[in-house]
Amino acid sequence: MSSPIVKLIAQRIALGILLLLAVSVLIFAGTQILPGDVAQSILGQSATPEALANLRESLGLNEPAYVRYFRWLGGVLTGDLGTALSSGQDIASSIWPRLKNTLFLAFWAAVVSVPLAIILGLLAVRYRNGFVDKLISGLALASTSLPEFFIGYLLVFFFAVKLQWFPGISTVFDGMPFLDRIHAIVLPATALTLVVLAHMMRMTRAAILNVMQSAYIETAELKGLRAFDIIRKHAFPNAIAPIVNVVMLNLAYLVVGVVVIEVIFVYPGMGQYLVDHVTKRDVPVVQAVGLIFAAVYVTLNIIADIAAIVANPRLRHPK
Amino acid sequence: MAAAATASRAGKTDPLLDIRNLRIEAKVFPPGEPPRTITLVHDVSLTLQRGKVLGLIGESGAGKSTIGLASMGFGRGGVRITGGEVVLNGRDILKGGVGGLRRLRGREVCYVAQSAAASFNPAHRLMDQVVEASLLHGVATRAEAEKRAVALFRKLSLPNPETIGERYPHQVSGGQLQRVMTAMALCSEPDLIVFDEPTTALDVTTQIDVLAAIKDAIRDTGVAALYITHDLAVVAQVSDEIMVLRHGRLVEWGGTRQIIKEPRQEYTNALVSVHEIAHDEQKPGATPFLSVKNVTASYGGGKVKVLKNVSVDIFPGQTLAVVGESGSGKSTLARAITGLLPPEQGSVTFAGRTLANRLADRPKEDLRQLQMIYQMADVAMNPRQTVGTIIGRPLEFYFGMRGRERDQRVAELLDKIEMGKGFVDRYPAELSGGQKQRVCIARSLAAKPKLIICDEVTSALDPLVANGILKLLLELQKEEEVAYLFITHDLATVKSIADSIAVMYRGEVVRYGPKSQVLAPPFDAYTDLLLSSVPEMEIGWLEKAITGRRMESAGN
Numbered sequence: 001m002s003s004p005i006v007k008l009i010a011q012r013i014a015l016g017i018l019l020l021l022a023v024s025v026l027i028f029a030g031t032q033i034l035p036g037d038v039a040q041s042i043l044g045q046s047a048t049p050e051a052l053a054n055l056r057e058s059l060g061l062n063e064p065a066y067v068r069y070f071r072w073l074g075g076v077l078t079g080d081l082g083t084a085l086s087s088g089q090d091i092a093s094s095i096w097p098r099l100k101n102t103l104f105l106a107f108w109a110a111v112v113s114v115p116l117a118i119i120l121g122l123l124a125v126r127y128r129n130g131f132v133d134k135l136i137s138g139l140a141l142a143s144t145s146l147p148e149f150f151i152g153y154l155l156v157f158f159f160a161v162k163l164q165w166f167p168g169i170s171t172v173f174d175g176m177p178f179l180d181r182i183h184a185i186v187l188p189a190t191a192l193t194l195v196v197l198a199h200m201m202r203m204t205r206a207a208i209l210n211v212m213q214s215a216y217i218e219t220a221e222l223k224g225l226r227a228f229d230i231i232r233k234h235a236f237p238n239a240i241a242p243i244v245n246v247v248m249l250n251l252a253y254l255v256v257g258v259v260v261i262e263v264i265f266v267y268p269g270m271g272q273y274l275v276d277h278v279t280k281r282d283v284p285v286v287q288a289v290g291l292i293f294a295a296v297y298v299t300l301n302i303i304a305d306i307a308a309i310v311a312n313p314r315l316r317h318p319k
Numbered sequence: 320m321a322a323a324a325t326a327s328r329a330g331k332t333d334p335l336l337d338i339r340n341l342r343i344e345a346k347v348f349p350p351g352e353p354p355r356t357i358t359l360v361h362d363v364s365l366t367l368q369r370g371k372v373l374g375l376i377g378e379s380g381a382g383k384s385t386i387g388l389a390s391m392g393f394g395r396g397g398v399r400i401t402g403g404e405v406v407l408n409g410r411d412i413l414k415g416g417v418g419g420l421r422r423l424r425g426r427e428v429c430y431v432a433q434s435a436a437a438s439f440n441p442a443h444r445l446m447d448q449v450v451e452a453s454l455l456h457g458v459a460t461r462a463e464a465e466k467r468a469v470a471l472f473r474k475l476s477l478p479n480p481e482t483i484g485e486r487y488p489h490q491v492s493g494g495q496l497q498r499v500m501t502a503m504a505l506c507s508e509p510d511l512i513v514f515d516e517p518t519t520a521l522d523v524t525t526q527i528d529v530l531a532a533i534k535d536a537i538r539d540t541g542v543a544a545l546y547i548t549h550d551l552a553v554v555a556q557v558s559d560e561i562m563v564l565r566h567g568r569l570v571e572w573g574g575t576r577q578i579i580k581e582p583r584q585e586y587t588n589a590l591v592s593v594h595e596i597a598h599d600e601q602k603p604g605a606t607p608f609l610s611v612k613n614v615t616a617s618y619g620g621g622k623v624k625v626l627k628n629v630s631v632d633i634f635p636g637q638t639l640a641v642v643g644e645s646g647s648g649k650s651t652l653a654r655a656i657t658g659l660l661p662p663e664q665g666s667v668t669f670a671g672r673t674l675a676n677r678l679a680d681r682p683k684e685d686l687r688q689l690q691m692i693y694q695m696a697d698v699a700m701n702p703r704q705t706v707g708t709i710i711g712r713p714l715e716f717y718f719g720m721r722g723r724e725r726d727q728r729v730a731e732l733l734d735k736i737e738m739g740k741g742f743v744d745r746y747p748a749e750l751s752g753g754q755k756q757r758v759c760i761a762r763s764l765a766a767k768p769k770l771i772i773c774d775e776v777t778s779a780l781d782p783l784v785a786n787g788i789l790k791l792l793l794e795l796q797k798e799e800e801v802a803y804l805f806i807t808h809d810l811a812t813v814k815s816i817a818d819s820i821a822v823m824y825r826g827e828v829v830r831y832g833p834k835s836q837v838l839a840p841p842f843d844a845y846t847d848l849l850l851s852s853v854p855e856m857e858i859g860w861l862e863k864a865i866t867g868r869r870m871e872s873a874g875n
Contacts, residue, residue: 215437222391223425223452237442313442313487 004318008309016302023294024076028069031283042085076291082284086277091288095273099292101172102262102269105185106254109192114247117197121204121243122236126228128209137205140198152191152264159187170265188265192258196250203246207239214238241308248304256293333409334366335510335543336390342402343385343394343567359385359398360567369510372537372544374558374575376551376590378781379752382567383547387513390545391428392420408510425452429504433516435496439488445499446484453507464506471502474539475532493645494525498532505540512537514546518553522644522808523852530556530854531865549781551590552854555579556861563587579856589783591856596789596815600834603819607632608802609656609770614665616655621663625651627826628665633770636796638803640813640834642849643823649806652823653772656804657689670769687717690763694775696755700747706733706758707743713765732761735798736791753784760791764799772804777812789816810853814838822846 039055040047056062060071075082081091120140124133143151160168170184211217212235220234259271266272270289277285309315343360360382367373375383389400392412404411412423429452432438439448450464459467465484472480475498488496497517504512517533518526534557537544548554554561554575561578563570563586571584582588609632616626625648633639641649654660656667658678667674669688675681693699700709710729714720720728730740736757747755756776763771773792777785793816796803807813813820813834820837822830824845830837842850851864 215432215434216440218395219430219432219438219448220440220451221424222393222430224421224423224455225425225451226421234440234442238440311442314489317487317490319490 005309005315008315009306012302012305012309016298019298020295023298024073024291025069027287027290027294028072029065031287032065072287076288081288084277084282084285086280086282086285091285095270095288095292097174098268098270098273101267102255102258102271104172104181105188105192105258105262105267105269106251108182108185109189109196109254110251112189113193113197113250114200116193117200117247118204118243120197121201121208122228122231124201124205125208125212125231125235128205133205136201140201143194144198146194148191148195148260149264151194152188152261155187155191156264168265170267172268185267188258188261188267191261191264192254195261196253200243200246200250204239204243207242208235211235211238237311240311244307244311245304248300248307252297252300255296334406335369335408336365336367336545337406338363338365338386338390338403339406340364340403341386341389341400341405343382343389343398344401345394345396345398347397358567360389362403363564363567363569364403365562365572367511367543367545369543370541371560372546372558374546374548374554374561375564376548376554376561377564377570378549378783380566381564383549383564384515385567386564387515387545387547388430390511390513391424391430393424422456425509426456426458426507427509428511428513429507429509431497431500431504431512431514431517434520435500435517436488436493436520438500439496441488443487444484445486445488445491449484449499449503449506452503456507458507468502468506471505471536472499474536475499475502476528477502492525494521494529497521497529501529501533501536505536505542508540508542510543512542512544514544516548519548519550523810523854524644524848526553527852527854527861527864531861533557534861550854551579552856552860555856555858556854563590576858579858596786596793598793598816601634601637601818603632603637603833604634607634608670609633610668611652611656612665612668614652614655614662614667616651616660616662618660625826626655626662629655629823629826629828630665631821631828631831633802633804634818635769636800636802637818638796638805638816640805640807640817640820641823642807642810642813642820644808644849646825647823648826649808649823650774651826653691653774653804653806657691657772683717687713687766688769689772690766690768690770691772691774692756692759692763692776694778696752696759696776696779697747699759700755700762702747704746705743706745706747706750709747709758710761710765713762717766728765732765735764735795736761751784752780753788756780756788757791760788760795764795764801767799768801770802770804772806774806775808776805778807778809785812792816810850822849 039052039059039061043051043055060068072082079092081095083089084091084094120136124136127133146154156168159165166186167184168187170188172181172184176184208231212231217230217234220230225233255270258269259275261267262269262271263275270292274286274289277289340362341360341364342358342362344356344358346354346356348354363382363386365373365386375386377383385394385398388395389405390407392400392405392415394400400413405413407423407427412420415423439445446465446468449468450459450461453459453464453467454461458464468484469480472483477483477495477498483491483495483499491499497520501517514533518529521529530553537557544557546554546558551561558575560573561575562572563578563584565586571578571582571587573583578587579591582591611629611631614626614629615624617624629648629652631639631641631652641652643649651660655662658674658676658681661676661678666676669685674685678686707726707729710732711720711725714725714728726743729743733740733742738754738757742750742754742758747758750758759776777788780788789812792803795801803816805813805816817834819833820831821828822837822845830843830846837846838850848868851867854860
């Protein structure tokens with residue numbers, strides 16, 4: 001029964017891997033054409049030509065680009081992301097706790113924003129073109145239209161400075177109790193939620209409204225179902241594919257787009273780490289972070305594709 | 320529910336449904352004009368006794384479906400019931416509010432739609448949808464409802480009644496789905512079912528089975544029905560009474576026999592009388608200008624064979640009709656001839672030379688000679704172009720006509736299709752269905768082709784309008800010496816316009832020759848089935864046809 005579905009899913013995954021390889025080439029090539037010389041930036045302006053040449057030799061910078069690429073890729077595949085030029089630390093071991101922090105923040109932002117967006121979308125359809133719909137759409141659009149740093153500072157101003165409910169700086173550390181951790185990330189998570197909510201809500205509303213034109217919605221109405229049950233039971237299952245797609249896009253944003261929010265709340269995540277090392281021109285770190293962000297993005301999109309395939313009864317139950 | 324029970328006990332003489340002076344209005348938004356309110360149904364009254372069937376017939380726009388849905392207090396889109404009463408089981412349902420309507424829908428009145436394929440939710444199993452209303456209204460427990468559904472599947476002669484409910488809508492055929500929908504309507508044991516053109520979208524050979532199944536189910540369950548259709552021959556088989564509607568007004572209402580045998584109104588008479596078009600069959604000429612020779616074609620790179628060794632000839636100025644049910648390969652034949660689906664084997668010769676298989680390889684001149692007209696005129700035209708632009712396009716493309724010369728030719732063509740100059744600046748949305756099809760005809764004529772392929776061009780039109788289109792096509796054939804390849808599933812159309820006929824079944828031509836030979840016995844099995852399935856306007860035809868089939872399948 002499931003053979004076409006297995007084939008389709010395998011195709012998606014293979015395509016994702018291919019895509020990641022292509023992205024790795026792009027990232028590598030991109031960092032190569034950046035102006036400046038790594039050896040120079042490590043040793044500073046006063047370095048002697050001999051010292052520069054030696055360092056280039058020891059870093060392997062004199063070898064052709066494709067050799068360096070495959071060496072780098074081989075390292076990545078075995079879990080070795082290289083060493084940070086600026087600090088000499090192992091990148092993998094310094095990224096891991098930060099990645100955990102970023103994922104922790106993204107996870108809780110998603111837990112709040114995804115169900116909220118979908119329920120608000122369903123409500124907007126239920127009361128479409130009425131007051132509730134306009135109110136929901138208006139508020140959601142307003143929150144998206146505000147730049148995220150502005151939302152961040154607004155939250156800090158009201159909830160950290162005035163009301164003093166939550167900390168304005170989201171410090172987390174190893175061994176911190178779970179509830180304290182949650183308390184620390186309430187403001188950044190709220191800011192992220194406000195940023196991604198409207199997009200998901202509007203797309204949910206549009207996808208379901210599209211399905212509401214179908215003849216089977218009339219069938220459901222003529223069976224005497226309540227308006228909200230029709231939306232939930234008959235419209236929503238047929239709108240899953242586009243909704244999952246936009247949800248995954250926003251989840252990816254929660255991971256890779258948090259740079260600004262992390263900087264505002266001084267949250268020790270990937271964004272902060274990336275920004276720190278971009279300013280130091282630390283190419284291996286930028287490459288590693290870029291690759292991880294790309295992997296998150298591609299993986300979430302594969303999940304969206306697979307969800308869309310599985311949600312289609314024609315593919316799940318072929319003739 | 321309680322009301323239904325008491326009412327049925329209280330008095331057998333009270334009508335089940337009593338619609339009084341029903342008035343239905345809708346807000347329309349004509350392009351370029353301010354929105355206005357139009358009246359769809361003008362003070363129509365009707366009564367329906369328990370267990371009886373009332374047929375509502377008329378052309379599109381007559382208000383049949385609107386009245387049918389009003390019996391459930393429902394209006395599509397911006398349609399509103401603005402006057403009158405709809406008394407069902409002794410109470411005016413229009414006064415019951417939204418909650419009252421919800422309790423009535425799916426419980427006292429159920430609906431069977433024209434397209435079951437679109438009316439089932441693709442995401443849920445059939446059984447879940449069939450029992451949904453029964454569970455919702457608390458008529459039965461899930462186990463009881465499913466048991467009843469299986470019994471109904473059996474009564475409606477569905478294959479594998481025990482397990483068909485496990486399937487999803489896309490896993491069963493159109494005819495089966497229509498029967499499942501009837502089972503869905505019957506499952507909550509309603510007092511009234513509204514059948515809205517339930518067999519119109521089906522092939523004739525399937526229609527007869529579904530019709531018989533519906534008729535048996537109505538008789539055995541004692542449910543009353545409003546049966547909406549534009550096909551008098553169909554409604555004559557199932558209804559006790561017939562109501563003829565036109566432009567939202569009542570034309571005539573009477574017993575089935577009286578309406579079809581002794582119509583009192585002129586309009587009813589026009590509907591009832593058979594529209595024979597006088598057309599003398601032309602004998603095939605000496606040499607065909609287009610020959611399809613042993614063409615085999617398939618989809619999916621040879622996986623699904625859709626045409627098997629098909630050969631037909633078309634003679635100048637004559638009509639070849641291709642008939643068969645859906646999936647028989649009629650339209651695929653047209654796609655093979657036009658090069659949209661390149662044949663795998665065989666060839667198409669035109670004026671003595673072989674045409675390139677692929678559309679992209681054909682010179683412009685070959686493209687000009689073969690034109691097409693489609694079933695859905697409204698989607699075959701760009702909605703943002705005016706009639707003048709639409710008809711003028713082939714003039715520019717094939718002949719390089721510009722300016723005044725082109726405008727003059729467009730005016731001539733509009734004249735030919737019996738539409739005046741005033742239509743040049745209109746948009747397709749401002750035309751009626753018949754007018755749209757006429758514009759498509761003019762567009763194809765503009766190329767001065769040798770052959771026009773007509774793919775079910777009258778299927779979406781009302782009988783009287785379709786008749787006008789057919790007459791026009793025949794006249795144009797005489798004037799322009801154009802040949803037609805006429806694809807249709809409607810045998811009445813074939814009888815009136817064809818010179819020769821090809822009957823297709825599962826990708827093969829099973830019978831082919833001049834009309835008089837093809838339509839004369841002895842028939843092969845399939846052609847016989849096809850011909851005997853066409854409903855006749857005679858009471859009792861259905862039973863006779865079904866009995867005839869049973870005898871055949873018993874081996875006689």
